[in-house]
Amino acid sequence: xxxxHCDGLHLDPAIREQARQRLLSVRGHVEGVLRMLEKDSVxxxxxxxQIKAIDGALDKVGAMVLRGHLRDHVATAARxxxxxxxxxxxxxxxxxR
Amino acid sequence: xxxxHCDGLHLDPAIREQARQRLLSVRGHVEGVLRMLEKDSVxxxxxxxQIKAIDGALDKVGAMVLRGHLRDHVATAARxxxxxxxxxxxxxxxxxR
Amino acid sequence: xxxxHCDGLHLDPAIREQARQRLLSVRGHVEGVLRMLEKDSVxxxxxxxQIKAIDGALDKVGAMVLRGHLRDHVATAARxxxxxxxxxxxxxxxxxR
Amino acid sequence: xxxxHCDGLHLDPAIREQARQRLLSVRGHVEGVLRMLEKDSVxxxxxxxQIKAIDGALDKVGAMVLRGHLRDHVATAARxxxxxxxxxxxxxxxxxR
Numbered sequence: 102x103x104x105x106h107c108d109g110l111h112l113d114p115a116i117r118e119q120a121r122q123r124l125l126s127v128r129g130h131v132e133g134v135l136r137m138l139e140k141d142s143v144x145x146x147x148x149x150x151q152i153k154a155i156d157g158a159l160d161k162v163g164a165m166v167l168r169g170h171l172r173d174h175v176a177t178a179a180r181x182x183x184x185x186x187x188x189x190x191x192x193x194x195x196x197x198r
Numbered sequence: 199x200x201x202x203h204c205d206g207l208h209l210d211p212a213i214r215e216q217a218r219q220r221l222l223s224v225r226g227h228v229e230g231v232l233r234m235l236e237k238d239s240v241x242x243x244x245x246x247x248q249i250k251a252i253d254g255a256l257d258k259v260g261a262m263v264l265r266g267h268l269r270d271h272v273a274t275a276a277r278x279x280x281x282x283x284x285x286x287x288x289x290x291x292x293x294x295r
Numbered sequence: 296x297x298x299x300h301c302d303g304l305h306l307d308p309a310i311r312e313q314a315r316q317r318l319l320s321v322r323g324h325v326e327g328v329l330r331m332l333e334k335d336s337v338x339x340x341x342x343x344x345q346i347k348a349i350d351g352a353l354d355k356v357g358a359m360v361l362r363g364h365l366r367d368h369v370a371t372a373a374r375x376x377x378x379x380x381x382x383x384x385x386x387x388x389x390x391x392r
Numbered sequence: 393x394x395x396x397h398c399d400g401l402h403l404d405p406a407i408r409e410q411a412r413q414r415l416l417s418v419r420g421h422v423e424g425v426l427r428m429l430e431k432d433s434v435x436x437x438x439x440x441x442q443i444k445a446i447d448g449a450l451d452k453v454g455a456m457v458l459r460g461h462l463r464d465h466v467a468t469a470a471r472x473x474x475x476x477x478x479x480x481x482x483x484x485x486x487x488x489r
Contacts, residue, residue, distance in 0.1 A: 308432060315430070332403075332411055335405060338403065340461065340481055343454060350447060354447075357443045388440045
């Protein structure tokens with residue numbers, strides 16, 4: 102849980118809006134695959150390709166949020182004095198990607 | 199390209215239904231993150247955690263479809279005589295995961 | 296464990312030699328990073344870049360071995376009658392890459 | 393490029409020594425696979441398992457170096473005034489892991 106930081110650190114509004122737009126497109130993509138999966142003639146590799154594309158789109162949303170986090174919250178941690186907590190929390194979320 | 203196989207090789211119906219159920223849950227998860235992103239108090243790391251969880255859920259759908267593909271289509275390729283095409287197509291979709 | 300297949304299924308000699316050549320170069324790369332790590336002026340990001348490059352080189356060795364395995368052993372599984380074991384074993388090694 | 397930071401930012405000596413120890417063990421592991429690849433009876437999946445294990449060991453070295461970098465160099469970036477450069481450089485090396 103991110104408790105100690107919650108009161109002060111928020112996702113940058115411009116990044117938040119961009120992430121939302123991209124995630125709307127991810128949702129559309131997921132719905133496309135759901136429609137594919139309704140057809141009994143669907144071919145496995147076509148589903149795998151779509152899942153891989155969605156994975157890539159999600160990674161881009163993640164990269165966008167991560168960049169904002171590093172810039173706005175991690176780079177300022179020494180000034181706030183919460184470096185240790187910020188680093189552990191981030192390592193946890195980066196773990197085994 | 200999946201062309202040469204399209205007419206004969208289909209995703210197993212039981213796997214297709216399971217994949218669909220899981221993907222419905224992925225869609226719900228994406229919608230949850232979309233709601234998070236509407237709040238200006240959202241914290242970056244909480245978004246990153248959710249994206250990571252969605253990534254993991256998608257990977258499970260992919261693994262399910264891949265297992266069925268290996269069993270039903272790749273393991274039978276030598277019998278059908280399309281080994282080379284099946285392998286190249288699969289390597290393409292497994293690439294840099 | 297690969298026990299049931301060990302007696303019959305071997306890595307293709309040409310792939311084995313190519314994989315060996317590439318892995319020799321991976322070892323050289325690892326030794327380069329070991330030398331970097333002996334200097335107290337080494338910069339973290341330079342180490343991370345080298346580790347990423349080694350990761351990529353290892354993945355290429357893995358892809359080469361995997362392609363041969365799919366072609367020579369998985370695509371022929373239905374003929375041998377060991378599809379289930381071959382698929383489970385492969386899924387295990389592909390898991391969360 | 394890491395140019396602007398090179399003169400001041402160094403990998404923490406304790407982490408450097410730990411990373412070196414772990415990388416020595418990675419080198420030993422690579423040499424083990426090289427020996428496997430000299431035998432014509434080697435089985436593909438056994439090679440794939442070893443490559444995956446080496447990948448995991450390398451990732452741990454990377455995580456160790458990354459944690460030190462976040463703590464010692466990224467968390468202090470706002471104080472030094474090089475946040476933008478530090479973030480871009482880090483995003484580059486984290487990209488598609």
